Amino acid sequence: MALINVAAREIHCKVVYYGPGMGGKTSNLQYIHSAVPRETKGELLSIATETERTLFFDFLPLDLGKVRGFSTRFHLYTVPGQILYERTRVAVLNGADGVVFVADSQKHKLEENINSLRELAINITKQNKKFQEFPIVLQYNKRDLPNALSSELLDKYLNTLRWARFDAVATMGVGIFDTLRAISKLVISKL
Numbered sequence: 001m002a003l004i005n006v007a008a009r010e011i012h013c014k015v016v017y018y019g020p021g022m023g024g025k026t027s028n029l030q031y032i033h034s035a036v037p038r039e040t041k042g043e044l045l046s047i048a049t050e051t052e053r054t055l056f057f058d059f060l061p062l063d064l065g066k067v068r069g070f071s072t073r074f075h076l077y078t079v080p081g082q083i084l085y086e087r088t089r090v091a092v093l094n095g096a097d098g099v100v101f102v103a104d105s106q107k108h109k110l111e112e113n114i115n116s117l118r119e120l121a122i123n124i125t126k127q128n129k130k131f132q133e134f135p136i137v138l139q140y141n142k143r144d145l146p147n148a149l150s151s152e153l154l155d156k157y158l159n160t161l162r163w164a165r166f167d168a169v170a171t172m173g174v175g176i177f178d179t180l181r182a183i184s185k186l187v188i189s190k191l
């Protein structure tokens with residue numbers, strides 16, 4: 001739930017990067033952290049296993065400029081994608097104002113994407129929010145890999161609600177800021 005501090009003229013919003021394991025959620029935050037100027041960001045807090053998998057979450061606070069005189073501060077989180085960590089995903093998702101769903105475009109990941117999206121719908125609904133109205137932006141990541149399915153085909157399975165969607169190569173920064181801009185606009189517009 002967005003927090004609006006009228007006295008300090010600040011808006012705090014929580015955005016969660018959600019999706020199947022190894023899809024590129026942490027890579028999104030790493031790229032954003034590496035690319036934005038020091039004064040607009042805080043430290044990237046990552047709690048990862050020794051094998052780079054996210055164990056609990058990543059967290060990056062980011063200032064995204066002013067909206068009607070209010071400073072907007074976005075708190076970006078990633079969930080751990082591994083199936084086993086569903087309870088952690090529920091905890092991290094709690095109170096989110098918006099979600100970036102990072103899908104892995106590779107052919108053999110299609111079912112994992114579908115299952116993860118289904119789980120997201122359930123978890124949003126459990127927070128007494130309407131999934132169909134919840135601010136979500138879709139990202140098709142790993143577009144650089146030869147076994148990536150076409151975006152049009154992925155749309156058929158993952159984008160039945162017609163969210164804004166972006167092709168991305170998180171490790172190279174492709175599509176990362178388009179995705180971030182879209183979700184932050186969407187979240188602000190819903191306030």
Ligand SMILES: Nc1nc2c(ncn2[C@@H]2O[C@H](COP(=O)(O)OP(=O)(O)OP(=O)(O)O)[C@@H](O)[C@H]2O)c(=O)[nH]1
Nearest residue numbers: 021022023024025026027053054080081142169170
């Ligand atoms: N080729 C390619 N590799 C990528 C891309 N994005 C991420 N990767 C790689 O995929 C692996 C997993 O990326 P992460 O960002 O850790 O994935 P994650 O979604 O945070 O994974 P979990 O924390 O386990 O849920 C890493 O080795 C990344 O370097 C991409 O666009 N293209």
Ligand SMILES: [Mg+2]
Nearest residue numbers: 025026053054
């Ligand atoms: Mg991760």
